Amino acid sequence: MLLSRYLLPVLKETPAEAQIVSHQLMLRAGLVRQMAAGIYAWLPLGLRVLDRIASIVRREQDRAGAVELLMPTIQAADLWRQSGRYEAYGPEMLRFPDRGGRELLYGPTNEEMITALFRDCVKSYRDLPRTLYHIQWKFRDEVRPRFGVMRGREFLMKDAYSFDMDEEAGRASYDAQFTAYLRTFAAMGLRAVPVRAPTGPIGGNLSHEFHILADTGESELFYDSALDEVDLADSEAPARLRALYAMEAEEHAKVADCPVPAARLARRRGIEVGHIFFFGSKYTESMGMEVQARDGQLVHPLMGSYGIGVSRLVGAIIEAGHDEHGIVWPDAVAPFDVGLVNLRVDDDACSATAADLQQRLFAAGKQVLHDDREARGGEKFATMDLIGLPWQLIVGPKGVKAGTVELKRRATGERHELSIESALSRLAG
Ligand code: ATP
Numbered sequence: 248m249l250l251s252r253y254l255l256p257v258l259k260e261t262p263a264e265a266q267i268v269s270h271q272l273m274l275r276a277g278l279v280r281q282m283a284a285g286i287y288a289w290l291p292l293g294l295r296v297l298d299r300i301a302s303i304v305r306r307e308q309d310r311a312g313a314v315e316l317l318m319p320t321i322q323a324a325d326l327w328r329q330s331g332r333y334e335a336y337g338p339e340m341l342r343f344p345d346r347g348g349r350e351l352l353y354g355p356t357n358e359e360m361i362t363a364l365f366r367d368c369v370k371s372y373r374d375l376p377r378t379l380y381h382i383q384w385k386f387r388d389e390v391r392p393r394f395g396v397m398r399g400r401e402f403l404m405k406d407a408y409s410f411d412m413d414e415e416a417g418r419a420s421y422d423a424q425f426t427a428y429l430r431t432f433a434a435m436g437l438r439a440v441p442v443r444a445p446t447g448p449i450g451g452n453l454s455h456e457f458h459i460l461a462d463t464g465e466s467e468l469f470y471d472s473a474l475d476e477v478d479l480a481d482s483e484a485p486a487r488l489r490a491l492y493a494m495e496a497e498e499h500a501k502v503a504d505c506p507v508p509a510a511r512l513a514r515r516r517g518i519e520v521g522h523i524f525f526f527g528s529k530y531t532e533s534m535g536m537e538v539q540a541r542d543g544q545l546v547h548p549l550m551g552s553y554g555i556g557v558s559r560l561v562g563a564i565i566e567a568g569h570d571e572h573g574i575v576w577p578d579a580v581a582p583f584d585v586g587l588v589n590l591r592v593d594d595d596a597c598s599a600t601a602a603d604l605q606q607r608l609f610a611a612g613k614q615v616l617h618d619d620r621e622a623r624g625g626e627k628f629a630t631m632d633l634i635g636l637p638w639q640l641i642v643g644p645k646g647v648k649a650g651t652v653e654l655k656r657r658a659t660g661e662r663h664e665l666s667i668e669s670a671l672s673r674l675a676g
């Protein structure tokens with residue numbers, strides 16, 4: 248991709264409206280633009296990150312046996328009347344009529360819709376268990392949209408829904424999602440703390456939130472610092488993490504005897520990037536979904552729901568990975584793998600070498616953003632540091648004469664002068 252043909256409106260100054268570093272950097276690095284309060288356009292660079300996050304989420308959902316579908320953003324109010332949540336949901340729900348006066352809403356979540364869908368296709372215990380998910384835009388008319396995409400009004404969520412015949416099977420579905428969440432966040436280079444959560448208006452009795460630790464997080468957490476030591480690659484990690492204590496401060500305050508010795512009790516702020524619930528038959532009962540059990544009885548399947556804030560994660564990953572020069576993307580979610588910097592676009596040898604490198608990296612399956620703009624070196628370096636691609640490959644006239652290029656690792660700042668061939672094999676080998 249040639250930067251001279253790309254849409255990358257970087258800003259030199261920190262926008263005054265952005266209070267936290269991820270929001271500032273997302274605007275400065277040209278990832279998003281606000282179109283209305285809490286409503287964002289995803290510019291090309293931001294969209295690439297969003298897509299990569301979504302594909303990691305998808306891969307881990309698929310690995311856990313969940314099945315993808317796609318439900319619409321717009322829902323009928325009548326669907327929500329069946330569960331009784333239409334009145335209960337409050338002003339966060341965006342409601343509007345169509346031209347025939349039928350009441351519609353922009354979905355803030357999809358329990359009702361998935362229950363109705365499943366009710367209409369499934370009648371027997373043979374069709375259970377099932378976990379279905381989609382990755383779709385949601386709208387919640389938040390009182391205070393802020394921090395950019397972290398608390399937007401329109402945001403992208405992965406929401407999964409499990410249906411099981413009994414409590415034991417339902418808990419197994421919950422556990423499969425719990426494990427998938429740990430893998431999902433780890434694959435993005437994040438360490439997420441599972442926090443026992445109250446279930447709130449969604450009902451039910453088993454729930455965890457997953458938080459990324461960051462000083463700018465909206466939630467205050469108390470947790471057993473032994474959580475920091477758990478090896479996420481260990482197959483015992485989910486069980487270990489669940490056994491350890493972690494609570495939001497508000498909930499922690501309600502516990503009199505804190506089970507964690509004072510010396511081990513850590514207090515940090517967190518960003519909620521995922522939330523899972525097991526709530527049983529709340530929706531299958533209210534919406535009349537029954538299946539025939541093996542013994543012929545009709546039963547209401549038990550459900551769980553499992554959300555991941557896909558667009559919020561873009562901000563959370565930046566909160567967890569940046570320095571004074573800009574974003575430092577983990578390799579797995581970076582918008583491009585390599586930023587190729589041509590320091591002298593007016594030098595034929597430089598431009599020919601850069602064009603050749605772009606082609607060869609592309610052929611090796613690498614995503615390359617090639618800065619072929621007529622601009623000073625200093626500006627090109629500042630842009631590359633700001634947008635935070637994992638590698639910078641720098642082509643200059645002196646090096647080209649000697650057959651070398653410079654390779655810089657964004658995260659560490661390490662630079663190496665290498666022959667063209669060894670730079671290529673480092674990046675694509
Ligand atoms: P919060 O407590 O942050 O308001 P929530 O508990 O209302 O979130 P859930 O219903 O659990 O949110 O939604 C699942 C996930 O969707 C959350 O864990 C979060 O990552 C994401 N999410 C929720 N609201 C927003 C929002 N306004 N903007 C961006 N992401 C959001």
Ligand code: MG
Binds near residue numbers: 456519521522
């Ligand atoms: Mg939540």
